[in-house]
Amino acid sequence: xxxxxxxxxxxxxRVALTATVITIFIxxxxxxxxxxxxxxxxxxxxxxxxLPIVLPPTVLGYYLxxxxxxxxxxxxxxxxxxxxxIVFTPTGAIIAATVVSIPFLIKSAKAAFLGIxxxxxxxxxxxxxxxxxxxxxxxxxxxxxxxxxxxxxxxARALGDFGTTLMVAGSIPNQTMTMPIAIYDALLxxxxxxANILVFIMTAVSLLVLYTINRLEKxxxxxxxx
Amino acid sequence: MLDVNINKDLGDFHLNVEFQVxxxxxxxLGPSGCGKSLTLQAIAGLLTPDTGRIAIGERTLFDTEQxxxxxxxxxxxxxxxxxxxxxPHLTVAENIGYGxxxxxxxxxxxxxDDILETVQLKxxxxxxxxxxxxxxxQRVALARTLVTKPDILLLDEPFSALDQHVKKMLxxxxxxxxxxxxxxxxxxxxxxxEEAYRLCDYICLxxxxxxxxxxxxxxxxxxxxxxxxxxxxxxxxxxxxDSYEGHFVTVGGLQLKTANTDAQEGKYVGIHSxxxxxxxxxxxxxxxxxxxxxxxxxEGIDHSTITVTVGDLIFKVDVRKxxxxxxxxxxxxxxxxxxxxxxxxx
Numbered sequence: 001x002x003x004x005x006x007x008x009x010x011x012x013x014r015v016a017l018t019a020t021v022i023t024i025f026i027x028x029x030x031x032x033x034x035x036x037x038x039x040x041x042x043x044x045x046x047x048x049x050x051l052p053i054v055l056p057p058t059v060l061g062y063y064l065x066x067x068x069x070x071x072x073x074x075x076x077x078x079x080x081x082x083x084x085x086i087v088f089t090p091t092g093a094i095i096a097a098t099v100v101s102i103p104f105l106i107k108s109a110k111a112a113f114l115g116i117x118x119x120x121x122x123x124x125x126x127x128x129x130x131x132x133x134x135x136x137x138x139x140x141x142x143x144x145x146x147x148x149x150x151x152x153x154x155x156a157r158a159l160g161d162f163g164t165t166l167m168v169a170g171s172i173p174n175q176t177m178t179m180p181i182a183i184y185d186a187l188l189x190x191x192x193x194x195a196n197i198l199v200f201i202m203t204a205v206s207l208l209v210l211y212t213i214n215r216l217e218k219x220x221x222x223x224x225x226x
Numbered sequence: 227m228l229d230v231n232i233n234k235d236l237g238d239f240h241l242n243v244e245f246q247v248x249x250x251x252x253x254x255l256g257p258s259g260c261g262k263s264l265t266l267q268a269i270a271g272l273l274t275p276d277t278g279r280i281a282i283g284e285r286t287l288f289d290t291e292q293x294x295x296x297x298x299x300x301x302x303x304x305x306x307x308x309x310x311x312x313x314p315h316l317t318v319a320e321n322i323g324y325g326x327x328x329x330x331x332x333x334x335x336x337x338x339d340d341i342l343e344t345v346q347l348k349x350x351x352x353x354x355x356x357x358x359x360x361x362x363x364q365r366v367a368l369a370r371t372l373v374t375k376p377d378i379l380l381l382d383e384p385f386s387a388l389d390q391h392v393k394k395m396l397x398x399x400x401x402x403x404x405x406x407x408x409x410x411x412x413x414x415x416x417x418x419x420e421e422a423y424r425l426c427d428y429i430c431l432x433x434x435x436x437x438x439x440x441x442x443x444x445x446x447x448x449x450x451x452x453x454x455x456x457x458x459x460x461x462x463x464x465x466x467x468d469s470y471e472g473h474f475v476t477v478g479g480l481q482l483k484t485a486n487t488d489a490q491e492g493k494y495v496g497i498h499s500x501x502x503x504x505x506x507x508x509x510x511x512x513x514x515x516x517x518x519x520x521x522x523x524x525e526g527i528d529h530s531t532i533t534v535t536v537g538d539l540i541f542k543v544d545v546r547k548x549x550x551x552x553x554x555x556x557x558x559x560x561x562x563x564x565x566x567x568x569x570x571x572x
Contacts, residue, residue: 123312128374142314142315
């Protein structure tokens with residue numbers, strides 16, 4: 001048996017982790033905003049954000065290509081100004097993974113933010129803390145279960161993405177070939193053995209990550225559970 | 227000294243309250259949804275009135291004319307929420323220390339220890355709120371507020387989340403803690419007249435978003451200004467006045483003597499069910515005594531409420547249970563003491 005190329009595993013983990021971190025920083029503020037506002041814009045934003053869950057991954061990938069491709073204004077701007085290429089690069093894979101996974105965090109975190117007793121937040125205000133301080137010391141810890149569930153789902157979605165990543169980043173070996181694509185590739189090439197091994201690794205890694213996040217969630221939410 | 231004068235339009239509800247108090251515990255009393263809690267929220271800055279002014283002593287917290295609106299975090303207001311609103315993910319000590327941000331760690335520790343001693347929760351510093359009883363949670367909420375040395379204390383129905391049998395015991399405890407550790411104005415929201423009467427110095431009556439009466443608790447109870455006020459302080463016997471003559475008013479065919487020399491001030495008369503009595507001998511009191519028929523008796527623990535009719539009028543009367551038999555035997559007369567009858571405006 002040949003030496004197994006572990007690059008797809010490395011790339012998949014890197015893409016999923018990076019996408020998850022980006023998701024947290026962009027998704028949490030959006031989720032908080034959506035939980036506070038009832039306006040038309042908030043409704044519209046909520047709908048648009050849910051779209052990646054509903055749309056077929058290939059359709060999403062197509063939109064991203066149109067939006068960020070070399071012919072698009074954003075794509076050409078990034079390429080000329082910063083020499084950043086998105087299509088057929090790991091960056092593209094990260095963007096694809098972020099877009100497909102962010103709705104899960106936002107949905108889950110929004111529901112968790114909505115579940116917080118506003119009197120508790122008001123109590124913090126009366127006690128003299130600033131809004132940002134309250135968000136970090138009260139709101140996020142109290143919503144942590146929902147946020148953690150969202151992070152878990154989002155990470156799993158990012159790790160397992162096939163269609164959108166393939167559309168945006170392609171399947172260049174040792175450059176943009178993630179685990180799911182490598183498995184498909186192995187199967188197409190008739191290499192059952194490699195496919196089996198990759199599937200096994202993927203399953204084991206997923207289990208490990210999910211288990212770790214679950215443990216982490218339990219520890220942080222101590223005292224919150226009634 | 228607290229000065230409140232606020233207006234707020236909330237669509238189908240208008241909040242329009244105005245009162246000034248020097249000091250003491252003020253009970254804000256009224257039915258649910260009459261704007262009691264909204265007033266506390268406005269004072270704390272959690273609700274912004276459309277117009278008006280809120281000041282504590284020399285310090286203006288809110289004034290639409292001067293365009294002052296100090297944010298909640300700088301108002302230095304003590305607020306105990308209805309369900310206490312403790313931070314469930316923080317320990318008792320962390321909850322209490324939450325309002326002391328910016329102080330050195332040792333100082334926070336010392337102040338938390340001191341206040342825990344005061345509210346007798348010394349051994350519970352490391353517990354989480356859900357591991358405490360309702361009464362303990364209440365004391366944590368109070369300690370968390372008192373430790374910040376607020377200028378005013380706002381209590382939003384602090385006993386509504388507690389079991390009946392611990393309420394009275396905790397009332398006394400809360401009162402003691404507050405009296406020994408706080409000297410400013412205390413606003414105490416409740417919808418229970420007995421609770422307000424036991425705990426407060428003054429009572430402020432609310433009805434439909436307006437404060438309709440403010441005064442010493444005895445005066446408010448004994449002389450409600452109108453029908454709504456009388457109902458809020460628990461008066462069940464209210465009758466429309468048909469005509470006046472000096473001390474006397476006529477209601478439903480009965481002539482009643484009142485203590486007021488000029489009875490024309492009122493549109494209704496009222497008397498508390500516990501102020502109505504029965505007399506055995508007609509010669510004892512000749513005025514305001516009537517023959518009656520018993521309609522029904524509702525048995526309480528130590529008191530029974532008897533509903534009696536005199537002509538077309540229905541009276542509710544609280545009597546000691548020992549006396550029920552004698553009263554219903556038929557040789558007594560209903561007596562409405564003139565000094566206990568109050569006249570009500572519209």
